[in-house]
Structure formats: structure tokens, C-alpha cells
Amino acid sequence: MRHLLLKDFMLQKRILVLVCVYVIVLGFLFQGMTDGQIVLAMSIVGFILIIFSTAWESKSDVLWNSVPIPTWKIVGAKYLSIFVYLAGALALALLSSAVGKLISSSETALAVNFPSILSGVLIVALVSGVYWPLYYALGYVKSRYTGIILYVGCLYLMPSLSQFREMHFTALMMILSVGIVGIFVAVSFGISLYFYQRREF
Amino acid sequence: MGPILELRDVVKNFTGFKLNGISFTLEPGYIMGFIGANGSGKTTTIKLIMNLLHLDMGEIKVFGLDSRRHEQEVKQRIGFVYDDNHFYEELTIIQMTKVVAPFYKNWDWDTYNHYVHRFALPADKKIKTFSRGMKMKYALAVALAHKAELLIMDEPTSGLDPIVRSELLDILSEVIQDERCSILFSSHITSDLDRIADYVTLIHQGNIVFSTSKEELFETYTLIKGERSALDANLRPYLVGVRENQFGFEGLVKERESVERLTGGKAVLERPTLEDIMLYCTREKVV
Numbered sequence: 001m002r003h004l005l006l007k008d009f010m011l012q013k014r015i016l017v018l019v020c021v022y023v024i025v026l027g028f029l030f031q032g033m034t035d036g037q038i039v040l041a042m043s044i045v046g047f048i049l050i051i052f053s054t055a056w057e058s059k060s061d062v063l064w065n066s067v068p069i070p071t072w073k074i075v076g077a078k079y080l081s082i083f084v085y086l087a088g089a090l091a092l093a094l095l096s097s098a099v100g101k102l103i104s105s106s107e108t109a110l111a112v113n114f115p116s117i118l119s120g121v122l123i124v125a126l127v128s129g130v131y132w133p134l135y136y137a138l139g140y141v142k143s144r145y146t147g148i149i150l151y152v153g154c155l156y157l158m159p160s161l162s163q164f165r166e167m168h169f170t171a172l173m174m175i176l177s178v179g180i181v182g183i184f185v186a187v188s189f190g191i192s193l194y195f196y197q198r199r200e201f
Numbered sequence: 202m203g204p205i206l207e208l209r210d211v212v213k214n215f216t217g218f219k220l221n222g223i224s225f226t227l228e229p230g231y232i233m234g235f236i237g238a239n240g241s242g243k244t245t246t247i248k249l250i251m252n253l254l255h256l257d258m259g260e261i262k263v264f265g266l267d268s269r270r271h272e273q274e275v276k277q278r279i280g281f282v283y284d285d286n287h288f289y290e291e292l293t294i295i296q297m298t299k300v301v302a303p304f305y306k307n308w309d310w311d312t313y314n315h316y317v318h319r320f321a322l323p324a325d326k327k328i329k330t331f332s333r334g335m336k337m338k339y340a341l342a343v344a345l346a347h348k349a350e351l352l353i354m355d356e357p358t359s360g361l362d363p364i365v366r367s368e369l370l371d372i373l374s375e376v377i378q379d380e381r382c383s384i385l386f387s388s389h390i391t392s393d394l395d396r397i398a399d400y401v402t403l404i405h406q407g408n409i410v411f412s413t414s415k416e417e418l419f420e421t422y423t424l425i426k427g428e429r430s431a432l433d434a435n436l437r438p439y440l441v442g443v444r445e446n447q448f449g450f451e452g453l454v455k456e457r458e459s460v461e462r463l464t465g466g467k468a469v470l471e472r473p474t475l476e477d478i479m480l481y482c483t484r485e486k487v488v
């Protein structure tokens with residue numbers, strides 16, 4: 001499975017560079033942004049990488065389904081990639097934050113804390129949990145548009161989610177959220193696998 | 202040892218096309234030419250063998266194993282070359298091979314490097330910069346590097362120049378020498394198969410017209426040419442297919458000796474090419 005992840009990274013090198021620039025610029029532009037905006041930055045990075053990771057796959061299904069790889073690994077690698085991308089996005093956010101603090105005297109430079117990181121992870125996991133089954137059911141071309149709708153919806157809902165998180169994100173709430181999103185992603189994986197195994201190439 | 206590939210009553214339905222209960226077998230150590238016009242069902246059959254399409258009815262066995270139940274085991278021993286490039290165009294062949302190779306238990310880097318060197322494939326250039334011939338050669342290098350016992354090739358020579366085609370056929374002839382590997386070679390360029398195929402299977406409109414050895418095929422069929430006056434009611438039952446014009450006729454017949462006696466030298470009898478056989482066998486079905 002790690003070779004499938006490696007392939008995604010090799011294909012996305014250029015996008016990764018652009019995303020790095022995006023996060024850094026965002027970090028500087030939004031000096032003084034709330035941790036809700038950090039969540040937003042992370043979500044955008046994660047989502048961009050997820051969408052772009054499928055852009056090269058339009059013809060490759062024939063390849064992967066001709067090579068001896070179980071389909072659950074092909075689908076699983078895409079789900080796993082979410083967390084790898086998030087780790088990358090987080091590293092960038094932290095870097096951006098550190099640089100922001102270094103060069104800005106303002107105390108309002110990016111504030112990265114555990115709840116905001118967890119929120120970012122949960123939101124991207126949630127959105128990708130919706131996106132992957134659509135991708136495996138409809139293929140890249142059709143799911144691309146639903147991906148954009150999801151992305152815009154995500155941006156629209158972000159302030160409300162942020163408010164909710166600030167008011168109710170207790171330790172218990174965090175554990176509950178992780179559990180619920182975990183179950184949701186597991187169910188989403190099952191649905192994606194179901195669709196992919198029924199697709200013809 | 203049983204057949205390396207066996208299709209029994211395979212049915213696949215699409216809107217407007219049906220693979221109509223086809224059956225054929227391929228014995229170990231041979232090359233089978235899988236011929237037919239565009240849209241006759243060649244790619245559909247190959248996709249069914251590779252599990253890229255789901256079977257509606259029938260059975261496909263590869264190496265004596267059910268191709269669905271033993272999918273991973275079967276695919277470990279199959280090499281494939283398709284008519285289109287399915288590798289990532291944005292990667293170099295080094296990058297691409299590093300991703301694909303680990304999935305094969307019998308991957309041999311020496312064999313792979315041997316073919317990459319022989320085909321003069323630039324390791325550091327992106328696949329998108331390759332010509333069609335180079336892409337096909339790369340696919341072949343990957344197929345041969347994991348010691349495949351069955352090579353499945355779907356129109357590998359289409360769109361290639363005669364030099365590359367000839368080079369490919371030479372390699373396939375070499376590969377088959379050790380009698381360990383078998384090849385299913387789908388093509389509508391029958392001259393390629395005239396050269397290398399041991400067996401020929403003709404598919405037309407989703408039906409198998411024949412599946413037999415090339416020798417038997419050339420013993421069975423004879424090309425006949427003559428003036429229109431020679432094409433009488435006695436000759437017509439022997440014709441598999443015929444093309445007539447104002448000057449004469451050309452057709453394909455069975456039972457050469459009977460036809461020879463019947464025409465009494467008024468028609469010329471010749472050895473047909475695979476293209477002649479394909480043309481007339483399918484022409485009859487159309488008429």
C-alpha cells in the first residue's frame with residue numbers, strides 16, 4: 001500500500017509545492033487569524049490534495065486492476081492518504097505559525113493548538129468520507145464537480161462549525177467526535193469498496 | 202498439463218452488443234492470434250480474462266484456476282500489454298517501475314534492466330514524452346520482468362511502424378522459445394499473426410467463428426480466383442465467402458481437391474493469407 005502512496009506523492013510533487021506556497025502565504029496574510037482559520041487552512045490543503053490525487057487516475061484503473069493488488073488496498077491507499085496529507089498540512093501550518101511568530105512582533109500570529117488540529121483532521125476526514133464513495137461510484141470526471149460543491153459547502157459551514165467547536169469542544173466532545181468520524185470513515189470505506197468492486201473498466 | 206487458458210460459454214451483455222457464449226482454449230507454450238474486426242469482441246474478451254469486466258455467464262480458467270476466485274494468484278503469473286498506455290504519463294519509467302514492481306513476487310530487476318537497455322528506453326524521461334512504440338516496449342518490459350507464464354496482448358501493434366512491429370514479433374518469438382510462456386495476441390493486423398501465431402481464433406460479432414491451429418486453417422481453406430463463368434451452381438456450395446465483380450470472382454473454399462476437380466483448371470487456387478480467411482469467413486456471416 002505504501003507504494004500506492006508513494007505514487008501519489010510522486011505525481012503530486014508540483015501541487016505539493018504550490019500548496020506549500022499557499023499555506024505560507026495564507027499564514028502571512030492572516031496574521032492574527034483565529035485558530036478557526038487555521039482549521040480552515042488545514043482543511044483547504046487536505047481537500048486540494050485529495051482532489052488532485054484523483055486527477056491522474058482516469059486511465060490508471062485498468063492498470064491497477066490488471067496488477068495483482070486486492071481492490072481493498074487500492075481504495076484503502078486513498079483513504080490512508082488523507083491522514084498523510086493532513087500530517088503534511090499540519091507540518092506546514094506549524095511551520096507557517098513558527099515563521100509568523102518569528103518575524104511578527106504581534107501576539108496574534110497563528111495560534112496552533114490541539115483542538116484546532118483535531119478539528120482540521122476531523123473536518124477533512126468527514127469531507128473525504130463523503131467524497132471517496134462518490135469518486136468510486138461516479139469516476140473522476142463526474143465526481144470532480146461534486147468535489148467542488150463539497151469544498152464550497154465546507155467553506156460555507158466553517159464559521160458555524162468553528163463557533164460550535166469554541167463553545168462545545170470539551171475533552172468528552174473531542175473523544176465522541178473522533179469516534180463518530182472514525183465510524184463514518186469506516187462506513188465510507190466499505191461503501192467505496194462496494195462501488196469500486198462493481199465498477200467495470 | 203491442461204490448457205493455460207480456457208474460456209467456456211462466456212457471455213457478456215452490453216446494450217447493442219453481446220459476447221455470445223464463446224469458448225476456446227490455449228495450450229502452454231503457444232501463441233494464439235485472436236483476430237476479428239473492430240468491435241467484434243476481442244477487447245471485451247480480454248477484459249473478461251483480466252477481470253476488468255464482470256462475467257454474466259460462463260467460466261474462465263487461467264492456469265487451471267478460476268480467474269475470479271484466484272484472481273491475485275492468476276494475475277501474479279500474467280503479463281499484459283494493452284493497445285493504450287495505462288501507466289502514469291507524468292512519471293519516468295524508473296518511478297513507474299518502482300511503484301509497480303513490488304506487487305509481483307517474481308519480479309526480476311535484471312530481466313527488466315535487460316529489456317529497458319535493449320529497447321533503449323530513456324529511464325529519466327517522463328512517459329508522456331515517449332512515442333507509441335516506446336510506450337508499448339515499456340509495457341512489454343514490465344510484462345516480461347515478472348516471468349509471466351501468460352502474456353495477454355490487446356492490439357499491441359496497432360499504430361506502430363513496421364520496424365517496431367517486426368522487432369516486437371522477434372521478441373515474442375524469442376520469449377516463446379523456452380515453451381514456458383504462452384501468448385494471447387489480439388490484433389486485426391493479420392500479417393503479424395501470419396508470422397508468429399501457432400493457433401488462430403476468429404471472433405465475429407461476439408461469436409467464435411473458429412479456433413484452430415494455423416496449419417489446419419491453411420489446410421482447410423483455399424483462395425479461389427476465376428472468371429465469372431467458372432462460378433456456377435456446382436461451385437457455390439463449396440464457397441465460404443465470395444466477392445464478385447464484372448470481370449470475375451474471388452472467394453474462399455473448403456475441400457480444395459473437390460473444387461480442383463470441379464473447376465477443371467478454369468479457376469486459380471492459391472494459399473490464402475489470414476486476412477483472406479478472416480475477410481471471407483466474416484463476409485459470409487454478414488451476407
